[in-house]
Amino acid sequence: MSYLLQRISPGRRRVLFSYVILLAVYAACIAVNREFLSWNTLRLQLVQATFIGVIAIGETFAILIGQIDLSVPWTITLSAILATNFAVQFDSQWVAFAVVVGVGVGVGLLNTLGVFVLRVHSLIWTLSVNLLLQGVALIYTNAVAPTTRIPPVASFLALGNIGPLPTGFVLWACCAVLAIGALRLLPFGRCVYAIGTRPAAALLSGVRLGRIYVIVFVLSGLCSALVGLLLAGYSSQAYLGMGNDYLMPPVAAVVIGGTPLTGGVGGYVGSIAGALIVVLLQAMLITLNVSEGARQMVFGALLLALAFLFIRRSR
Amino acid sequence: MPSERRSMRPPESRSRPRSRGLASQRLAEYAGPLSCAIGLVVVVGLYALRQPLILSPFGLASLANVSVALALAAVGQSIVLLAAGLDLSIGGQITLINCVAATTMGNSGLSIATVVVVCLLIGLCTGSINGLLIAYGRVEPLIATFCTAFIFTGAALIILPRPGGSIPDGFATALTDSWGPLPLSLVLLAGTVLLVWTPVFGSPLGRYIVAVGDDAESARVSGLPVRRIELASYMLAGLFAAVAALFLAAETTSGDPSIGQIYTMNSIAAAVLGGVSLSGGRGTLIGPILGSFVLAIIMSALAVFNVSAFWQNFIEGLILMVVLGLGGLRLLAAGNWLTLFRQ
Numbered sequence: 001m002s003y004l005l006q007r008i009s010p011g012r013r014r015v016l017f018s019y020v021i022l023l024a025v026y027a028a029c030i031a032v033n034r035e036f037l038s039w040n041t042l043r044l045q046l047v048q049a050t051f052i053g054v055i056a057i058g059e060t061f062a063i064l065i066g067q068i069d070l071s072v073p074w075t076i077t078l079s080a081i082l083a084t085n086f087a088v089q090f091d092s093q094w095v096a097f098a099v100v101v102g103v104g105v106g107v108g109l110l111n112t113l114g115v116f117v118l119r120v121h122s123l124i125w126t127l128s129v130n131l132l133l134q135g136v137a138l139i140y141t142n143a144v145a146p147t148t149r150i151p152p153v154a155s156f157l158a159l160g161n162i163g164p165l166p167t168g169f170v171l172w173a174c175c176a177v178l179a180i181g182a183l184r185l186l187p188f189g190r191c192v193y194a195i196g197t198r199p200a201a202a203l204l205s206g207v208r209l210g211r212i213y214v215i216v217f218v219l220s221g222l223c224s225a226l227v228g229l230l231l232a233g234y235s236s237q238a239y240l241g242m243g244n245d246y247l248m249p250p251v252a253a254v255v256i257g258g259t260p261l262t263g264g265v266g267g268y269v270g271s272i273a274g275a276l277i278v279v280l281l282q283a284m285l286i287t288l289n290v291s292e293g294a295r296q297m298v299f300g301a302l303l304l305a306l307a308f309l310f311i312r313r314s315r
Numbered sequence: 316m317p318s319e320r321r322s323m324r325p326p327e328s329r330s331r332p333r334s335r336g337l338a339s340q341r342l343a344e345y346a347g348p349l350s351c352a353i354g355l356v357v358v359v360g361l362y363a364l365r366q367p368l369i370l371s372p373f374g375l376a377s378l379a380n381v382s383v384a385l386a387l388a389a390v391g392q393s394i395v396l397l398a399a400g401l402d403l404s405i406g407g408q409i410t411l412i413n414c415v416a417a418t419t420m421g422n423s424g425l426s427i428a429t430v431v432v433v434c435l436l437i438g439l440c441t442g443s444i445n446g447l448l449i450a451y452g453r454v455e456p457l458i459a460t461f462c463t464a465f466i467f468t469g470a471a472l473i474i475l476p477r478p479g480g481s482i483p484d485g486f487a488t489a490l491t492d493s494w495g496p497l498p499l500s501l502v503l504l505a506g507t508v509l510l511v512w513t514p515v516f517g518s519p520l521g522r523y524i525v526a527v528g529d530d531a532e533s534a535r536v537s538g539l540p541v542r543r544i545e546l547a548s549y550m551l552a553g554l555f556a557a558v559a560a561l562f563l564a565a566e567t568t569s570g571d572p573s574i575g576q577i578y579t580m581n582s583i584a585a586a587v588l589g590g591v592s593l594s595g596g597r598g599t600l601i602g603p604i605l606g607s608f609v610l611a612i613i614m615s616a617l618a619v620f621n622v623s624a625f626w627q628n629f630i631e632g633l634i635l636m637v638v639l640g641l642g643g644l645r646l647l648a649a650g651n652w653l654t655l656f657r658q
């Protein structure tokens with residue numbers, strides 16, 4: 001057994017570990033509550049995992065190039081509020097998608113401006129962008145009240161079904177295949193890993209740093225903005241603060257999935273397991289019916305235990 | 316403050332070419348604090364034009380009171396940053412200790428003294444939890460402190476689910492009043508710095524922290540106990556967080572399980588404004604203090620300038636981005652891209 005493990009590369013082993021953790025967490029969930037065996041409960045978890053998983057696509061790319069994108073929460077909120085309002089205003093649900101793309105690209109370019117052009121640490125720059133977006137959302141909702149009319153297509157994406165599967169989950173699966181394919185097969189993917197491993201070497205090897213940064217951050221912005229529209233459909237409304245729970249869970253998902261924050265190693269396959277783990281942990285704590293404080297403590301401790309057991313720094 | 320003159324620069328810094336003159340080196344080192352000082356003068360000047368009362372003893376005390384908690388948190392954060400770490404749990408620690416103080420502090424002198432000591436010890440404990448996880452457990456600082464932030468905030472919510480508790484008036488006035496023209500909160504800040512920062516950074520430990528932050532591998536090869544040094548940096552941050560929490564308790568005379576939230580990000584922002592490097596090994600003491608005064612005073616000045624509350628976040632974000640961006644502008648002039656990666 002240990003011989004077999006030795007033959008797998010360290011990166012693959014991390015991904016394997018993340019799926020082992022997923023199984024363990026799922027087993028724990030079943031032990032806590034038999035409901036987790038039913039398809040209805042699982043379906044609910046899949047929908048929740050879709051939100052975190054789609055954000056984790058952008059986050060995985062950002063972390064792979066050694067950066068991080070923490071402008072997610074208010075990108076979600078702003079895109080949801082603007083998309084639903086504009087869809088009502090122009091009386092066309094497709095306008096919502098145009099808004100999502102606009103917000104995503106805008107946030108991505110703003111992040112690139114700070115992180116790549118001005119070389120500010122991404123942790124601090126993207127959080128400042130997050131604050132700015134929060135401001136924009138507040139100013140906008142002060143002038144125009146958020147609508148409760150959600151474009152049908154958003155509701156379909158978040159609540160509908162394709163066969164037995166939730167539409168959102170199918171969408172996530174498609175995006176996941178594209179993301180994994182891009183990382184594994186396209187020159188773009190190689191460039192992402194090259195930048196994460198050693199930016200100076202990547203530059204000297206002829207990688208167009210700026211182009212990759214723009215693609216990565218715009219992708220991340222688009223993922224968050226799309227999740228904003230999905231969440232609006234899911235809760236049938238867009239409201240201030242709706243993205244607040246999505247700051248750290250996607251990052252945790254990526255890290256549990258075997259992509260260290262230093263970048264250059266890992267990939268999206270593990271992040272999928274990471275997203276499911278985070279969602280299952282949250283669901284398990286909710287079914288345990290403990291107080292908010294105890295829930296936060298247990299969530300933090302469990303995440304910490306996972307990090308301690310599986311994703312420690314070497315040395 | 317005596318230690319601000321002490322060079323925080325490691326003996327052989329990779330980031331500075333030798334050809335540059337000593338004067339320009341020193342200037343580069345103090346670029347952050349210097350721009351913060353100019354910013355502070357401008358901000359207070361503008362504030363005073365609008366509201367002249369701000370230059371009275373009462374006004375100065377109120378300016379100091381809104382800034383000191385952030386300054387303490389930022390100094391704690393800077394110690395961790397100097398050792399190339401990161402503490403996202405500063406806010407959580409502040410919340411926890413604030414709630415402990417507000418629920419247990421009685422009215423008698425003895426109980427107040429006991430609670431203060433216990434709170435400082437809790438700060439050391441929470442800091443050492445972070446430090447043990449990161450230095451000995453080898454968990455990434457960002458993930459470890461992110462998780463412990465949940466644990467600390469959760470514990471605070473268990474102790475005090477809703478804002479409440481009480482702080483005796485004597486304790487509150489002792490920290491927030493003025494002594495003549497001198498705000499007592501500034502005395503607290505200076506006292507904490509003199510009692511904690513100065514001895515630490517006057518001793519080899521301070522140099523070791525900077526050395527580890529500059530290059531942990533070189534520090535290890537040179538025989539420094541890297542793990543113990545990292546642990547010490549987190550414990551010091553916890554101690555500063557505890558003082559900040561006690562001050563906040565005195566300022567609001569109550570406990571609040573969400574009071575610490577904003578201090579995590581703002582302490583990092585203040586440290587960066589003050590020229591502390593996020594990649595470790597570079598920074599001053601005075602920088603983060605001035606940085607937090609600028610940030611906190613701008614935030615409280617917005618109300619005076621009739622800025623609608625709806626615009627506050629936008630302006631705060633914009634200021635942060637502009638200031639951070641200005642630091643990066645000079646890099647645009649760099650002739651060679653490769654020099655950027657040696658930063």
